[in-house]
Each structure stands twice: as structure tokens, then as C-alpha cells.
Amino acid sequence: MSNLTHDAKDLELMKMAITQANLSQPIESAYCVGAVLVAATGEILSTGFSRELPGNTHAEQCALDKLPDIAMAENSVCYTTMEPCSQRLSGNKPCVERLIEAKVSRVIMGVNEPPNFVDCSGADLLRQAGIEVLVVPGVEQECLKPNIHILNK
Template sequence: MHFHFMKLAIEQANLSIPVPSGYCVGAVLVQETLRETNTVRHSNNDSTDDISSQEFEEDKDEGYADRFRVVVTGYSRELPGNTHAEECCLLKLAALGADTGSRDDYFEDDNDEDDGEGEVAPLAGTAATGAAAACNGGCGSERCNNSNGTDNNQISNRSGRKLKSRRKWIMYSTMEPCSTRLSGNRSCSDRLIASGIRQVYVGVREPDHFVKTVVGVENMVEKGIEVIHIPGLEDECLAPNRHVLDL
């Protein structure tokens, strides 16, 4: 599954127009929905149940297609302003009005109607991939044409009972999110730290062609982000950067 999402990020990287002053990087932002599976309750003197802990895991009745949703994609310089791939994803997400929150966020389904499908309702713009990634125009891209007003947080209630779910956001990037930008703009690692995203998959570490001391991974790990390298795709992740790297 992670291999698949990184492949999508590589496709994005190949859409980036090469420039002598920057890398061509692709990124994919995925949302995972986890169900509450175990609730421990303790009764007080008033006989009122108090939820003291909750455990979340994948829904065994759902496949990967239902649990994992590609929300937005991005690639280097896709949006105006010398934007980086991860930055484009976050700008598009903000334009959709979605909020990554924290990894402990969960929400309850108060919708009494059942659509009969038992599927997680997709975020508005879920189908936004590649150059046609949708938003409401707030990101400044001429490609944006989304006008979907769907409630981003609804979940169908297949059993008629109130469900609790946790939203987990995962960023896939072909290259380590930068720690320093020569332009003076905010680094992508800092943006991810501030976003509340707590899991990042990378294809390769950032080469030291432009910045000699690269600490994007270290900065994120220090702030509680889990950073995971997906092995086996290094050549494909670096290939769009032949214009600046000696490959």
C-alpha cells in the first residue's frame, strides 16, 4: 500500500518542470479512517459511564480503498510562488477547508440516515490528483474548479449506532521535506510540524546539492512526527532531478 502511494508521488514529481535552482519532488496526502474498537468504561457514584481510554484500529470489514483516501497531491512549483510539493498539498488542503488536527482527534457520527453502502464519505475533492487536483480556488491555481460543498467529516452509520472514528493523515513525499529554503520561505518540515500531520513517508533523503546540512527528518522526528523511509524506489525518486544531480 505504501509502495503504491509513493508511486503516485513519483508520478507527481515527473510532472514538475525542471529548473536549475530546485528539485522536482512529488507528494501525496492520504487520509486514513480508523474505527473505535475497544472502550474501557468505569462507573462513578452517579452511575455515569466515563470513557477512560479508546483504542482504534482498521475496520476489518473495509478494504484499503475504503480506509485510505488520496485527498490531494502536489509537485514542485505546481502552484505560483516557487512552491514545494508538500507545501502545495497543504495549500490545497487548506483551500478545501479540511483540518489535519492531531493524530488523537476523533469524531462521532450523529447522522441518523444510512446510505446503505457502509463507506467512509470522501472529502470534497478526494478525487483530486495530479494537475487537476481540486480546491475552492483559495490556493491561487488556475487549475482549481472545485465547488463541492460536501460535509468533509460525515461517516455513514452502517449499523444504526453512533460510530467513533479517528482521522489519521499521512504525507508521502519522494524526497525528504526540506529543512532550509534558500529563498527564505518557510521550510516544508516546519510546515508539516505545524500542520498536525504525524506520519511522513519519504523515498530518499534530500541530497546536499543546494543545502549542505539537511535536517528535515531530524526536525520532524524531534517534534513527534514518525518518519519512515520506503526502500527500493530511490532511483525513481531521484530520476526527475537529473538536471541538477550527477545521475
């Protein structure tokens, strides 16, 4: 079980990530996820959503790729509506690896990845790399809503 965060700022930033997730174009083969990357100072560095950038991109990947310099992500916090992927069927680098390489300090997520495509171990891999993983309680339905087209199969 993941540790929970009841911080009002975490909830506010998760709501921003949910707004991003709702911008994702639904497709049958991937989730709609939103992400917000926040500097240790509290400044919003970037946002991203699934398939925002070309190449079957994921939300966390988009947020990182939009940074002018990846070094800006060091010690940042990534808010994501769904557990960062540990495996990609497309052959792209998993978001967990991207976040570890970017040296984020914390990942705050809305829900664990449902098992529809792969058995995700993103949260465990992040913790093993020394990255704190927290869950915002009470946002599960909002985080899953953009994915009804997959979850209701």
C-alpha cells in the same frame, strides 16, 4: 538511518508521489519532488509537485495549500519522494515547519535530500516533533530521476 516500511500500500502511494514528481518542470535551482497527502482513513486528500502552484512552491506545500481546510491534514500521512526541506534559500517557510504545524502523524519518503543546495535535517526535525518518519526502500532511483539535471552537474 531511517526506519524502512515494507507495506505494499506505502509503496503504492509512493509510486503515486513519484508520478507527481515527474510533473514538475525541471529548473537548475530546485529539486523536482512529488507528494501525496492521505487521511488516517486512507482517503487521498491531495497531491502536489514542485512549482505546481505560484510562488516557488514545494510539493508538500502544494499538497497542504490545496486542502480546503488545513485542519484536514491533522493525523494524515504525507508521502514525499524526497525528505521535506528544513531550510529554504528562497525565504519561504520550510516544508518541515508546514508539516509540523499541520499536525501530520507520519511522513513516508523515498530518499534523503541530496546535499546539492543545503544540509537538510528534515527527517530529524520531524522526529523531534513526534512525527514518525519512514523510508520506502527500492524507490531511490525513481525518486532521484526527475532531478538528474541537478545531480549530474
